[in-house]
Amino acid sequence: MKEEIFRKQFLELLVALLENGFSMQESIAVMKRSGQFSEGKIQAFLTSLEVGANLATCFEKVGFLPRQVTQIRLAEIHGDLQHTLATILQHMKLFEKQQKELRKVIAYPILLLCFVFALLFGMRLFLLPPLLQSGMIDDRHWGVLFLAHGPFLLAGLLVGSVGLIFLIWHYLKRKTAIERAELFAAIPIFASFFKLYQTSYFALEWGRLFKQGLEAHQILEQMIAVEDNLLLTMVAQQVHQGMTQGQTLSQQLVRYPFLMPEFPLIIYQGEVKGQLGEELLIYSQLLLNNLVLKVEKSIQWIQPIIFLFVAVLILAIYMAMLLPMYGNLGGI
Numbered sequence: 244m245k246e247e248i249f250r251k252q253f254l255e256l257l258v259a260l261l262e263n264g265f266s267m268q269e270s271i272a273v274m275k276r277s278g279q280f281s282e283g284k285i286q287a288f289l290t291s292l293e294v295g296a297n298l299a300t301c302f303e304k305v306g307f308l309p310r311q312v313t314q315i316r317l318a319e320i321h322g323d324l325q326h327t328l329a330t331i332l333q334h335m336k337l338f339e340k341q342q343k344e345l346r347k348v349i350a351y352p353i354l355l356l357c358f359v360f361a362l363l364f365g366m367r368l369f370l371l372p373p374l375l376q377s378g379m380i381d382d383r384h385w386g387v388l389f390l391a392h393g394p395f396l397l398a399g400l401l402v403g404s405v406g407l408i409f410l411i412w413h414y415l416k417r418k419t420a421i422e423r424a425e426l427f428a429a430i431p432i433f434a435s436f437f438k439l440y441q442t443s444y445f446a447l448e449w450g451r452l453f454k455q456g457l458e459a460h461q462i463l464e465q466m467i468a469v470e471d472n473l474l475l476t477m478v479a480q481q482v483h484q485g486m487t488q489g490q491t492l493s494q495q496l497v498r499y500p501f502l503m504p505e506f507p508l509i510i511y512q513g514e515v516k517g518q519l520g521e522e523l524l525i526y527s528q529l530l531l532n533n534l535v536l537k538v539e540k541s542i543q544w545i546q547p548i549i550f551l552f553v554a555v556l557i558l559a560i561y562m563a564m565l566l567p568m569y570g571n572l573g574g575i
Contacts, residue, residue: 246306251339253280253305254332261325268292298324310444313473317448320465321455330447337535344542352549359556364394389559420474421481421499428501436537441474442503443530448475450523453513459492474501503530 256279260270271292275285284305291301299316307315311331318327371390415423427437452462463486466479478499485495493511496502509526513519 247335247339249280249284249305250307250311251332251335254328254335258325258329258332261328267298309473313475314448317452317466321451321457323451327451341535341538341542344539345545348542348546349549352546352553355553356549356556359553360394360397363390363397363556366390367394420477424474424499424501436534436541438501438503439530439534439537441501442506443527443534445475445478445502446506446509446523446527446530450520450527452520453523454520460486 253274256274256277257270260273261267265273268289271285271289274280275282275289287304288301291304292298297316298319299312302315303312314327314331315324318324367390415426418426424437424441428434430437448466449462452465453459457465460483463479463483466476467483482492482495486492491511491514493507493514496507496510506526509522510519513522516522
């Protein structure tokens, strides 16, 4: 969390200084004098600049993420560094806003859920034993079994979920970026979000380079030269190899399930019209807007679903507690 705050505040001030005519080195010097940031990180950035390192390396030194570093490397190629930094900052703010909304939406339901779990454990420890000893309820009733074993089942479910997440993470770590993307694109519901995000990112980076007048093979060569084990770079390697065999860019993009189906058509139409860079940039912004709206709508559904689960769990607890008693009274 501290790293995220640092990256956001760092970019906010840096973009503001660059927009006001400061050079990169002057901007970092001003940021150092301001005392708002870790002196060690700012000094690491300045030292990298002074020894002639590229800007992407400087940003990497102060903790920026691999994808952000790749965007900066590509910005050094197409020359639109200031706009790239502003775009990264915009994405950070959008992500932070969605995180805040998500936390706000799920905070109260999660608190209720914790209360219900605590209630279930409390009934298992303090209420159930006296009732069983009194003989008021049948120890073979499903409600009694639920109260007796429910807490352990829930604890086992929680531990199992954590273990499953760890196994999935370990499994994905051994896959290439393209293999991981293909797996994510096959997950129901999540796939639509993933495709929107990835296609928007591809369209943005390719659109900037096409707008500078570079041809497709030149763009792919520049992306391959980045040498990051990221999806953008690996796709560029495969597509470049295909183009050397006579295939067009739009023909090859069809085989990637993690990109929107209309993306190859946008590429083809842009190549025909000669305005591919502009069209890709507009398309990227449209996809980003759709993604933001889709995420906001999905967040609104989370709270009712959690409330419904909590309500069902509370109802099950009351039924498990009261039905054995009523059944025993009915027998009397």
